[in-house]
Amino acid sequence: MTKFLAIAAAAFLTAVSVAKADDGDAANGEKVFNKCKACHAIGEGATNKVGPQLNGVVGRKMGAVEGYAYSPALKKANEEGTILTEEHISKWVSNPKAYLPGNKMSFVGLQKEEEVKDVIAYLKQFDASGKKK
Known part of the structure; x- marks a missing residue:
């Protein structure tokens, strides 16, 4: 019985570790965000x-920040109701020009999936007011 509990506990901890790894590391994301701060x-x-x-x-609608002059490509995405899900953001930050041709973002993209x-884990921490959740 003790051996079974040890194996079950190890399996549980592994599953939790894998889930956390898939969610990303917000602390490292803050460092990665330094590439975006300019x-x-x-x-x-x-x-x-x-x-x-x-x-x-x-979770925000694409092209929806007040006072920002978006490109026609982003205005179109806004009109279509595109929501910035984690999947959309992942594709966007990996290769902005390929993801949404015609946007003004000159960043080449993050090449490492972990970054x-x-x-994204770092960005998820902030609500619309800028406070950490």
């Missing part, structure tokens, strides 16, 4: 820069 802000008091502020970006997951 154009984007996030957190309390964030404002639009070269790119829009990213508060509440996960993509981590930066």
Whole structure:
């Protein structure tokens, strides 16, 4: 019985570790976000820069930040009601030009899948007001 419990506990901990790894590491995502800071802000008091502020970006309608001048490609995505799900953001930050041709984002993209997951985990922490959830 003890051996069974030990095996069950080990399996549970492995499953939890794998789930956490798939969710990304927000602390590392904050470091990855340094690549984004030249154009984007996030957190309390964030404002639009070269790119829009990213508060509440996960789950937000694409092209919906007030006061930001979006490209026609993003305006069209907004009109179509495209929501920035984790899947959309993953594709976007991996290769912005290929994901949405005609957008103004000049960033080449994050090449490492782990960095993509981590930066999304970091972005998910912020609600629309810029406060951490």
